[in-house]
Amino acid sequence: MKVGILGGGQLGRMLLQAGANYPVETHCMEKSEDCPAASLCHNFVTGDITDAGQVFSFGKDLDAVTIEIESVSVEGLRKLEEHGLKVFPSSAALEIIKNKVTQKEFYAANSIPTSEFVITRSIEEVRANQQLFPAVHKAAIGGYDGRGVQILNEIKDINQAFPGDAVLERKVDIEKELAIIVARNNAGDTAIYPPSEMIFDPVLNLLQYQLSPATLPEKVLWKAEAIALAVVKNLNSAGIFAVELFLDREENVWVNETAPRVHNSGHHTIEGNFSSQFDMLWRVMLNLPLGNTAKIMDTALVNLIGQTTETVDENSVQLRGLSKIDNAFVHLYGKKESRPGRKMGHVTILSNDRKELVFQARNVRNIWEGNI
Numbered sequence: 468m469k470v471g472i473l474g475g476g477q478l479g480r481m482l483l484q485a486g487a488n489y490p491v492e493t494h495c496m497e498k499s500e501d502c503p504a505a506s507l508c509h510n511f512v513t514g515d516i517t518d519a520g521q522v523f524s525f526g527k528d529l530d531a532v533t534i535e536i537e538s539v540s541v542e543g544l545r546k547l548e549e550h551g552l553k554v555f556p557s558s559a560a561l562e563i564i565k566n567k568v569t570q571k572e573f574y575a576a577n578s579i580p581t582s583e584f585v586i587t588r589s590i591e592e593v594r595a596n597q598q599l600f601p602a603v604h605k606a607a608i609g610g611y612d613g614r615g616v617q618i619l620n621e622i623k624d625i626n627q628a629f630p631g632d633a634v635l636e637r638k639v640d641i642e643k644e645l646a647i648i649v650a651r652n653n654a655g656d657t658a659i660y661p662p663s664e665m666i667f668d669p670v671l672n673l674l675q676y677q678l679s680p681a682t683l684p685e686k687v688l689w690k691a692e693a694i695a696l697a698v699v700k701n702l703n704s705a706g707i708f709a710v711e712l713f714l715d716r717e718e719n720v721w722v723n724e725t726a727p728r729v730h731n732s733g734h735h736t737i738e739g740n741f742s743s744q745f746d747m748l749w750r751v752m753l754n755l756p757l758g759n760t761a762k763i764m765d766t767a768l769v770n771l772i773g774q775t776t777e778t779v780d781e782n783s784v785q786l787r788g789l790s791k792i793d794n795a796f797v798h799l800y801g802k803k804e805s806r807p808g809r810k811m812g813h814v815t816i817l818s819n820d821r822k823e824l825v826f827q828a829r830n831v832r833n834i835w836e837g838n839i
């Protein structure tokens with residue numbers, strides 16, 4: 468089979484690493500050859516994934532395509548579907564998810580619990596909906612990694628609101644942020660991974676690390692799993708989906724958002740689960756049986772965020788320090804440039820002892836940040 472990946476970042480790179488185990492010819496399109504995935508695919512094409520015509524010409528001679536980022540042209544994918552290709556996720560599912568307004572409307576229409584919201588098209592409409600405060604305001608399109616999201620606690624924060632199309636939603640009193648990866652094949656069968664929980668720095672409000680499986684009361688686990696499966700069932704598309712959820716202080720579970728693709732919150736599955744999210748997507752695309760989502764061991768996942776503009780080579784103190792940890796796997800994404808805030812890699816730590824996971828997660832951060 469010939470399969471194309473639209474986008475050449477770290478997600479494409481890790482998908483290609485897993486794809487090397489399968490009888491598949493891989494193609495990848497990204498705007499620059501200087502991207503993490505370029506050197507790992509059989510055929511690299513320089514192009515604009517947001518352009519319908521370029522997406523179509525990239526895919527037209529392939530059997531299937533997938534995406535590693537939501538900005539891919541929906542129209543381009545639709546044309547490929549009409550041309551007979553399998554597209555993971557479907558263009559219709561991507562179209563719903565790509566825009567935060569249609570995504571929220573989708574949850575509401577399918578009775579999937581999500582925090583109460585209104586759609587706003589101007590600051591005046593935000594002002595007119597003060598009953599939702601404290602609220603979170605989300606631009607309809609273009610946001611990622613927290614850009615495009617503004618917390619509006621009080622009406623005096625309104626100058627930070629988005630003037631264009633956006634979702635204004637009630638701020639959830641969060642106990643835990645969770646993520647669940649779900650796979651769905653062409654026959655509609657699903658496989659669900661154990662949930663992960665995000666641990667945030669309370670001062671900086673930045674993701675510190677992720678633990679998997681999440682520690683949850685059994686009833687909360689069932690609720691979260693049922694909701695994640697309902698999201699994927701109603702999207703009615705094959706592929707891999709990451710459902711981000713909030714657990715509030717009253718044990719309610721709310722969907723925050725869904726990514727119709729492999730996701731950062733599933734990187735631990737490479738070493739921590741029998742079939743990784745990347746392996747699973749190949750199984751779906753190649754029409755093979757779904758893999759085993761069960762954990763092999765508990766994990767902590769730490770993102771390696773760029774500190775300076777300096778990249779890491781084999782002599783760097785950071786890489787040498789991280790490589791000394793026995794039960795850790797280091798992944799560097801091969802980005803040619805480092806920038807503060809940029810995801811440069813991740814480390815997965817394996818242990819069935821939670822204290823050891825937390826200790827090593829902090830250790831990894833300290834080594835990476837040059838504190839020790």
Ligand SMILES: Nc1ncnc2c1ncn2[C@@H]1O[C@H](COP(=O)(O)OP(=O)(O)OP(=O)(O)O)[C@@H](O)[C@H]1O
Binds near residue numbers: 605610612614615644
């Ligand atoms: N309704 C809400 N109540 C409380 N906190 C929220 C709410 N919506 C979003 N947040 C906070 O803002 C963060 C980012 O929001 P969201 O996931 O929608 O944006 P994003 O730009 O897609 O971010 P990312 O790419 O990091 O997932 C959430 O992880 C959560 O911490």
Ligand SMILES: [Mg+2]
Binds near residue numbers: 711723
């Ligand atoms: Mg998010």
